[in-house]
Amino acid sequence: GAVVSQHPSWVICKSGTSVKIECRSLDFQATTMFWYRQFPKQSLMLMATSNEGSKATYEQGVEKDKFLINHASLTLSTLTVTSAHPEDSSFYICSARPGRGDEKLFFGSGTQLSVL
Amino acid sequence: QKEVEQNSGPLSVPEGAIASLNCTYSDRGSQSFFWYRQYSGKSPELIMFIYSNGDKEDGRFTAQLNKASQYVSLLIRDSQPSDSATYLCAVSYNQGGKLIFGQGTELSVKP
Numbered sequence: 001g002a003v004v005s006q007h008p009s010w011v012i013c014k015s016g017t018s019v020k021i022e023c024r025s026l027d028f029q030a031t032t033m034f035w036y037r038q039f040p041k042q043s044l045m046l047m048a049t050s051n052e053g054s055k056a057t058y059e060q061g062v063e064k065d066k067f068l069i070n071h072a073s074l075t076l077s078t079l080t081v082t083s084a085h086p087e088d089s090s091f092y093i094c095s096a097r098p099g100r101g102d103e104k105l106f107f108g109s110g111t112q113l114s115v116l
Numbered sequence: 117q118k119e120v121e122q123n124s125g126p127l128s129v130p131e132g133a134i135a136s137l138n139c140t141y142s143d144r145g146s147q148s149f150f151w152y153r154q155y156s157g158k159s160p161e162l163i164m165f166i167y168s169n170g171d172k173e174d175g176r177f178t179a180q181l182n183k184a185s186q187y188v189s190l191l192i193r194d195s196q197p198s199d200s201a202t203y204l205c206a207v208s209y210n211q212g213g214k215l216i217f218g219q220g221t222e223l224s225v226k227p
Binding site for chain 1: 219
């Protein structure tokens with residue numbers, strides 16, 4: 001399968017600080033990447049669709065000014081959690097499709113964010 | 117609101133038995149269906165995908181799709197303790213579109 005790399009794997013930060021998470025497609029180009037969030041014992045909730053060279057599309061209820069997404073190249077998307085608060089503590093996972101016509105979605109290893 | 121429904125479980129089966137996981141979806145226009153396995157603290161891993169009605173087999177795994185009933189299932193034959201995980205059903209409603217996930221079914225295979 002296609003390889004999606006995500007960094008960091010975990011991060012602990014103080015309330016009010018910002019955290020950047022990187023997602024890279026290692027062996028394919030991804031014009032679109034998807035960012036999910038998962039709380040303990042719950043399913044994946046789509047936060048936004050990251051589009052290379054254009055603005056991200058956010059799902060209803062997701063604050064675009066709080067969760068900044070940048071997709072500057074065909075292999076890199078970043079999610080920045082701005083002014084993080086304890087309620088933002090969650091498992092953030094990025095994903096991408098390897099190519100046109102291939103509907104399979106591959107996930108990065110995820111980032112566990114803990115905000116103190 | 118497009119929905120994907122799964123029983124949360126836990127589903128417990130003895131080692132060597134067949135585990136049957138079920139999923140229903142709300143939108144008849146759904147096109148692509150996926151099963152992911154997620155171990156605790158890890159990200160989801162794709163194990164099966166199916167696009168057409170019927171059965172699709174891959175090793176010990178069989179995916180079954182019935183679009184008329186809006187139902188997709190995953191059978192795991194000869195279940196092993198290492199199969200113990202949460203299984204997520206995901207549905208795509210259009211080509212290249214986002215995946216909507218069910219809440220996942222926790223499977224426990226007892227030695």
